[in-house]
Every structure is written in C-alpha cells, then in structure tokens.
Amino acid sequence: MKLTVTTFVSIDGVAQGPGGPEEDLSGGFEHGGWVVPLFDDDTGAFIEEVFGRGDAFLLGRKTYDIFAASWPNATDPDDIVADRLNTLPKFVASTTLTDPKWGPTTVLDGDIVSAVAELKSRPGRELQVHGSLELVRTLHEHDLVDEHNLLTFPVVVGQGRRLFAERGLDTRMSLVESRSTSTGVIIAVYRREGRAEFGTMEVE
Template sequence: MRLSFTQFVTIDGVYQAPGGPEEDTSAGFTHGGWSAPFDDEAFGAFMTEVFDQADAFLLGRRTYDIFASYWPLHNDPADPIAARLNDLPKYVATSTLEHADWSGTELLQGDIVKEVTALKERPGRELQVHGSGNLAQTLFAHDLIDTLHLLTFPVLLGTGKRLFTPDAQPTNFRLAGTRATSTGVVISSYERAGRPEYGTIGE
C-alpha cells in the first residue's frame, strides 16, 4: 500500500486543533476550531475523494481518541467517510493505550518505523494518515509518506504546533494537483520525489 497523509494547516504552518476549541489545548493553545468556518461543498468533495482511496488507516493516539469518540456514534452507511472509518482496519501508533474499543482497531506498540514499513508491504491501495502531526513527523523523517495532501487555510495564528520542524528530512515533492475552495482553502497534493537538488539562480 502507498502511504498518504492529509493535514489541515494554517498559513504559518500550525496544525494544532483544527476541529474544535477543546481538541488540543496543550501549551495553552486557545485557537482550536480554526478550520470550521471554511467548510464548503468543494472541501467536502475533496475529502470524500481522499477517503474513497483508503484501504486502511494509520493514526496517532490523540487523533485516534478524537475519531473514536465521534465516528462510531455517527455510523451512517450513506456517509462515505463514516462508512470507511468504521469499517476499514485502523492501526494506532501508541505507547500508552492498552486496548482499543473501536471495532477493527489494532495497536502498534513496537518500533513504529518497522511496523509501518510492514503495513506498506501489504496489498491494497492506500494506508491513510489523517491529522496525527507527531506521527507524521516521524514518518516524514524516514521517507515513509508517499503522498501529501496539504490543505492550507487562510488563517495566521502565530502560536501552536507546527507541522514541519527544524529536523525534517530534506525532501523533494512533485505537485500532483491543486485546487481552491470557495472559502479560500488551497488544497495541494504532492508525490514524494527524492532529495532536493541545489544550484545558483542565473547560472
């Protein structure tokens, strides 16, 4: 399976608590819910397209807790996102959870790089990561993410957890597609394309 990562970020690269005020208040973050005002039909259509490609999900513990508290209670078979999240296998990278109540969930408590590498070798289309910024940083560092869907919202917050950290692995990406929603969200899809090349402009 290819590994795809979908993330909401602000213009200044913050990914913390896009969905609601109480989602993640660590370090005194007070801007939770910043993505909510920008939902529209085009945004929903893109997310449905992404979930249509999923054969399994890989989640960090915090994202798992958020999803597991919501989606099992909204298991509408007519909702393509709910149906896939509830029906498909879910793998959770964790060192603290001892069991998972959400049907179809398996805990990954060993070496996450080895665990994810093994998952990618299984047959299927996409192993998808949604949110889970801390996990994604580890996956980026080990070249495990094949496709990046970056949804940039027209918001600047100044504080909050940043997706790309100073120790990120230098990586080239190829732009595979881009679109903008009516509310100003820029959706860019990238494919990993090796290491950066360097030169001098004008030479």
C-alpha cells in the same frame, strides 16, 4: 499500499487543533477550530474522495481517541467518511493503549518504523494518515510518506505546532494535483521525489 497523509494547515504552517477549541490544548494552544469557518462543500467533497481511496488507516494515539469519541456515533449509511472509519482496519501507534474499544483496531506498540514499512508492503490502495501530527513527523523523517494531501486554509493562526519540525529531512516534492475552493482553501497533492536540490540565484 501507498502511504498518504492528509493535513489541514494554516498559511503560517500551523496544523494543531484544526477541528475545535478543545481538540488539542497542548503547549497552551488557544486557537483551536480555525478550519471550521472556512470548511466548505468543496473541501468536504475532496475529503470524501480521499476516504473513498483508503483501505486502512494509520493514526496517532491522540487522533485515534478524538475519532473514537465521535465517529462511532455517525450511522448515516451515505456518510462515506464514517463508513470507512468505522469499518476499515485501523492501526494506532501507541505504547499506552491496551484495550481499544473502536474496532477493528490494531495497536502498534513496538518499532513504528518497521511496523509501518511492513504495512506498506501489504496489498491495497492507500494506508491513510489523518491528523496525527507527531506520527506524521516520524514517518516523514524515515521517508515513509508517499504523498501529502495538503489543505491550506486562508488564515494566520499565530501560534501552535507546525506540520514539519524546525529541523528535519530535506525532501523534494512534485505537485500531482491542485485546486481551490469557494472559501479560498488551496488543496494540493504532493508526491515525494527524493532529496531536495539547492542552488544559487544569479543576476544576469
């Protein structure tokens, strides 16, 4: 399976607490819910496209808990996001989750890098990561992410954790697809292409 990551980010790179004021208060974060005023029908349509390609989900513990508290209550048969989340296999990276109530769920409590590599070797379309910021950083550092679906919202949040660590693995990406929405969200799909290249700008 191809491993894809879908992330909401602000113009200043913040990926923390996009969905609500109480979603992630770690580090004193006070600006949660910054995507809500800008999440339009076009953005929703893209998210449905993404979920329609998924065959399994890989989540961090915090994102899993957030999802498990709400998505099981969504029972509309026409809601593709709810249908996929509630029925497809979910794998959770956690050393503390022992009895997940939201199935079908498998807890990955050992070497996450080896476990994810094994999952990727299985047949299927996409193993999808949503949210799960710390997990995404780990996956990126070990070259396990094949594609990033990056949704950049036109807002400067001003505080919070960024998608990528301040120091990390240099990576070259190619742009697979891009579009914009009615509220100015820039949707871009990037494919990993190996190590980044560097050079010097010269004046003719």
